[in-house]
Amino acid sequence: MSDNGTSEEQTPIRDVIVIGSGPAGMSAALYAARANLDTLVIVGPQLGGQVAITWELDNYLGFYEDLTGPEFVEHMSKHVQKFGAELLYDMVTGIEFDTAPEGGVHSVTCYGGTYRARSVIVSAGASSRKLGVPGEEELTGKGVSYCATCDGAFFKEHDVIVVGGGDSAMEEALFLTRFAKSVKVVHRREELRAGPLLQERAFSNEKIEFIWNTVIDKIGGEGKVDHVLTSRTDREETGRLDVTGVFIFIGHFPNSDLFQGVLEMDEHNYVIVDEHMRTNVPGVYACGEIADPVWRQVATSVGQGAAAGIAVEEYLSGLDAPRTSAEAELEGVGIDATPEDAPAG
Ligand SMILES: Cc1cc2nc3c(=O)[nH]c(=O)nc-3n(C[C@H](O)[C@H](O)[C@H](O)COP(=O)(O)OP(=O)(O)OC[C@H]3O[C@@H](n4cnc5c(N)ncnc54)[C@H](O)[C@@H]3O)c2cc1C
Known part of the structure; x- marks a missing residue:
């Protein structure tokens, strides 16, 4: 032609x-x-x-x-x-x-x-917007994911975190509760940006726990994710969460x-x-x-x-x-x- x-x-x-x-x-x-x-x-x-x-x-x-x-x-x-x-x-x-x-x-x-x-x-x-922290790139597809709909089913009975506080983060956190043992939402602020309905559903879901004013500093694990290191945005304090899945929804x-x-x-x-x-x-x-x-x-x-x-x-x-x-x-x-x-x- x-x-x-x-x-x-x-x-x-x-x-x-x-x-x-x-x-x-x-x-x-x-x-x-x-x-x-x-x-x-x-x-x-x-x-x-x-x-x-x-x-x-x-x-x-x-x-x-x-x-x-x-x-x-x-x-x-x-x-x-x-x-x-x-x-x-x-x-x-x-x-x-x-x-x-x-x-x-x-x-x-x-x-x-x-x-x-x-x-x-x-x-x-x-x-997907990246966190830009050590471990993120190397462990993408090995516990780090940007798509719960795609990868959630691989985390049956696992402890996972969701990073973000918008609509996508809440939708994906709720989706992950179908599979994961626990879902911790790590958010840099102390309130969500997600719409009120999604917030209500997330707050009333027993599997979801919120970790406020916290950011991820590093994703760790040998060949697959086994923990993240965190720090508070409102005070001098660092922490560690033992998780196998890190779902990032920051845009x-x-x-x-x-x-x-x-x-x-x-x-x-x-x-x-x-x-x-x-x-x-x-x-x-x-x-x-x-x-x-x-x-x-x-x-x-x-x-x-x-x-x-x-x-x-x-x-x-x-x-x-x-x-x-x-x-x-x-x-x-x-x-x-x-x-x-x-x-x-
Ligand atoms: C980790 C991960 C896991 C996923 N798992 C699943 C899953 O299990 N099931 C599912 O249904 N969906 C999954 N998704 C979503 C799915 O991959 C996307 O919906 C799909 O790939 C979108 O297709 P696309 O062709 O529109 O864009 P993309 O897949 O983003 O492809 C864009 C293409 O454009 C090219 N490109 C970009 N810039 C330029 C440029 N300047 N010049 C030339 N080419 C350029 C890129 O090289 C790429 O080839 C996953 C996404 C991610 C990130």
């Missing part, structure tokens, strides 16, 4: 560039490549995205036997490449999107060069800096998309956690990626197909003339 028009200085014009190789980007790439689009996936700093650091994925439909995050990433990579998507191990450092209403050619710059395409799928994901942010001023975003910098995963720039789509402050799961990201891949295929087909005068007339009065055929599965 690509015209592959190339000049001496410039790379060919692809059909689609996918920014990011997490579940959303890989799913989008799969649908695009299977639709025979010339698809380039720019992998970014982490092949496979956040799921690459999960120790076991057991809530993705159909995979009910032991499956580690890295194994899932390998499956995703092989799958998209089998259908012709190309993986480029580089990172996007700049973008130039053509905002013309009729669509244009978009440029994406990486350390290794600039790539061009008629459409772009933005799936650069999101990142989450979309990796959307690159797109500031170009793509419309909400007040928390999540890219705004419509139900077709379209951004405000024609031919530029977004999916997964960069555009989703709510669901944040592999399954939901894969679903949004699939939608973006299908939508891009429809968009490019629309550009390529000569419009009938009836279609032009319908579009002129704001009626979507696109046939509602389901895409080939």
